[in-house]
Structure formats: C-alpha cells, structure tokens
Amino acid sequence: MSELSRVQPEVVPELEKEQRLSLIQCEALQFVPASASSFPVATTKTGYYELPMVKEPSWSWEVPLYFFIGGAAGSAGVIGAVARLTGDRSGLVSHARKIAFAGAVLSPALLISDLGRPARFLAMLRVFKPQSPMSVGVWVLMAFSGGATLSNAGEWLEDRSPYSRLTGLMQNLGDIASLLFGLPLVTYTGVLIGATVIPAWKRNMALLPAHFAASGMAACVGLLELMGHENPALQALGVGSALVETGMGASIELNPDPAMKPLKHGPSGWLTRLGGALSGPVPLVLRACSFFASRKRASMLRKYAAVSSVVGSAITRVAWVHAGHISARESRPT
C-alpha cells in the first residue's frame, strides 16, 4: 500500500449523494443535442449544418382555421345562390346564406387575430396586387363578405320593410356576389400556399386549389345536412366531393416525390391521412350505404357522413399547414 491511499478517507457509498449526482447528470443531459453522436456538418448534401434552407410559416392557429371556415362559407355562397336560382323553397337558401354570413364575419376576425390588431388588416386594403395571392384573396374575401351581408340584410328586411323591390334587389346582388366571389374564396387558399417556397406546398400547386375546393364543398354540404336539410342535391354534392377527396388522398399517397414526405410520414403524415379518410372514403361509404337503408337509417347515415366531412375538412387544412412546417424544417439547398 502506498502512502497516498492511507491518508485518503475511505468513501462509503451513500444513496442520497449518488442520487444527487444522477440528478445533476440528468439536468446536464438536456443540453446535449439529440444527434450528439452525429453532430451536424456543412456538406453539399446536408447544406449548412442541416439548418433549414427556407423559413417555416409563422402563421398562428387562426390561419388554418380560416382556410376551413372560408372554404365552407365560400361554398355556402355558391350553393345558396344556385339553390335560389333553381327555385328551391325548402329554406336551404336562407341557411346557406347564414353559413356564408357567419364565415364572412369570422374570417376577417380570425385574420385580424393572427395579425395582432385591426389596423394591420386595413394595411392590406390600401393596394391591389394581382401577383400576390394574399392580396387577391383579401379582396375576394372583402367582396364575398359584402355580398353575404347584403343578401342576409335583404332577407332580414324582406318581412320588415315595405320596399320589396329594394330588398329583392339586395338579395339578388348579394347572391350574385356570393356566387362570384365564393368560387375564388374556396380555391384561392390553395394557390396561396402553393405559391410559396415550402417544398411540400410548392410541388402540389396543381392539386391544392381543387383539393381545397372539394374540401370546402364537403364541409358546407355537411353543415347544411346537419341543419336538417335532406335535399338530394346535397347528397349528390356530398358524394361528388367525397369522390374527389378520395382521389386526392390516393394521389398524395402514390406521389413518389421526396417533397411529399411530410404528407405521408410522421405526425403530419398521419394527420393528413386522418383528414383524407374522414373527407373521402368514410363519407363515401356512409353515403353509399344510405342509398340502400330505410328512410330513417338513411337520414342517420347521412348525418354521420356530414359530421365526418366537416371534421375531415378542418383536419385537412390543419394537416397541410402542419406538413408545411415540417417541409420547411427539412428543406435543403437545391
């Protein structure tokens, strides 16, 4: 035995002290990067230390919700106007107008909430830039809101005012505007996110406007059905949009483009699939079954299909925005 070991006191292991050391290690471990074993490097393949090439979208939760509400409201504008044009007397026109009006009020509110304060929304109304889908969209939304407000006001005044020609004109003009601006309101959001540098969005530019159109239609049809309408036209539109959404889901799944990864893998991929299933195959099967069921059962099945479509439409928008975040995070210089 050397001199040294005799002067050093013998350490008796103490559970408490060892636990304290483990605690310190645990606290220190949180500063170790997840990929500590393979620290990022700057190479041609990884780019600059695997840092994203493009910035993530910095929209808050209000924006995907607006995509959903705007889509449903725009479709309601179209359905309401067409139903009125074809002489529908079942009260569907009035309900469709109300959905359009609710969307017309909620949409700017959501956008203002995202921007922070109302004056910021007005900054978009000082110019019109056709090359900016955001500018086109905000003007479409304003025109649509005006139309939806006008037709609802006309309807409300109809029984209360003696000027029936004026209220009739208000409804006509309002419905025409709801139809004309409802169509771009549903589809422009697809162009909006497609015309960006986010790979997963950019590569789906051709698909997105049609995808969002079908999704918006399905949501509006679902809402009207939940309000108690059993018009066969709604059933037909429901089947049509569910068919288109099934096709969209299949085309996303089958697209081998590596930029599609966030739409197929991980949480954003499963969210996309969930939204796709609830908008496409699920309502399609439910609606198909309703053709063969008894009247009471059929009405029930249609209600289930309606709920599935509305929820699916909302999830679809959230999933696309979420996938955009992942896509930006994984972007490399190309």
Place this chain on the structure above:
Amino acid sequence: MTTSAFLTDSTLCIGCKACEVACKEWNGVSSDGFDWSGLSYDNTFSLGARTWRHVKFVEGIPEVGKGGNDPGGSPWNFSSDVCKHCEVAGCLEACPTGALVRTEFNSVFLQPDVCNGCAYCVVSCPFGVLERDVEDGRAFKCTFCYDRQKAGLTPACAKVCPTQSIQFGELDDLRVRAQKRVEELRERGVEDAVIYDPQHTSVKGTHAVFIVRGDPKMYNLPPNPEVPTESLRTGWTSAAIAAGFMLAGTLVAFLGAGAKRL
C-alpha cells in the same frame, strides 16, 4: 437608376462578425439571443428578423493528425451572408400591403410602418431571409442601409469590414471584380473558389454576389432559387378549373333534384 450591390468575398473573411455588430448597432436591431449553437463559431444560426448580417463558419470534417494549417488539412471557411436583394424578389411579389418596395438603388426595402405582419413574405423567400419578429409581429430584413445610401454613405457592414471581404458598389462593376478575383485566386492555387450569382434562375440574379470556396450548397446558397410567382399560372388555372367544376356540379345537382321533385 444605379444598382447597388454587395460583393462578399469569403476568401478574405476572418469571421470577426464586425458586420453583424455594425448592422445591429446602426439599424438598432434587437438582440437575437445568446445561444450556443455548437455549429462551429456560428451562434446566430441564420438570417432572420433580428439577424440581417450573418457570418457562416463552414468547418470541414477534421482528420486525425492534421492541423488547420496543414496543406490539405480540413478547411475552415467564413462567409458573411445577407439579404440577396433579388432582381425578381419573391417577397416583393408576395407582399399584399405594398410594404416591400424597390428603391432607387434597386434594392428591396421593407417599410416597417406599412408592414402588417401577414408573414406571406416569410414563405416566399427562396433564401429564407425574412422572418416575422416574435414580439413585434411584423417581418424584418436587411434594409441595404437605405438611409445611409440616401446620404451617399456605404452600408454599415461594408464600412466596418476590416479585410474588404464585404465590398459595396455598382452591380456590374462588382461582377467584373468578382470574375477577376476568382481568376486571380485560381492562379494562386485556390482551385475551389467560385462565384455565387444565380443569374440564370427565376430570381434573375441577386444584388449580393458571393465568392465562396467549395460548393455554395455548403453555405446554404441554393443553386436553383425559385421565385414562387413562377407557379402562379399553374395555380390559378387549377383554381379556375376547380371553380368551374364546383359551379357546374352544384347546378347539375340542384337541377337534377328539382327535376326529380316535379
């Protein structure tokens, strides 16, 4: 109209970050955090709302037994990044308020009093330059020292650069200068020096030209930056077709339903 430009010669950069400091001080840019990135000496990560000049430290993979000064040893390159002030700028096209404008110096300037923080420019920049400030809510980026240029002064970053790695001048002059410099470097044996100036892409060239060693991709300088407006025709065509089907489908559905009732 003159076209102001930066030529950032990375072969002269010593990674002192004086450009970052000068930019912050002159423009009154807020702190971008005190994070240790672990990515060489780079602790500001990327350009953003609070980082308008960003020095990149591109460190080669070290080889055992070879020091930094050994010939053929692992390279360590520095490069000061900045907003590219594109000839066709994605952010400028996307801005719905007109806050982003083209100045008399042909640079892209963001007017903070007009910006409403819609953040559409953030997803429209192929270089990932613009960012929405988390506290303020608006987007910010390099102003190309518009105020200084108006007064006939050199931008702050170029003025303080101790090695003339950041040069400021007329775009055409700087392009010629870059060409000469790369030829000179190659003669001296710096074979991997290249010019980054994507003139043949949809951005039609940038007003910030770079000389870097090795592949520009290692510096997150994309070889094919794309302006998003390029795909607008596809998008609006698809939207028009979708809208047509929507209208036709709704008409057919309601006419069919009406016919059934009769």
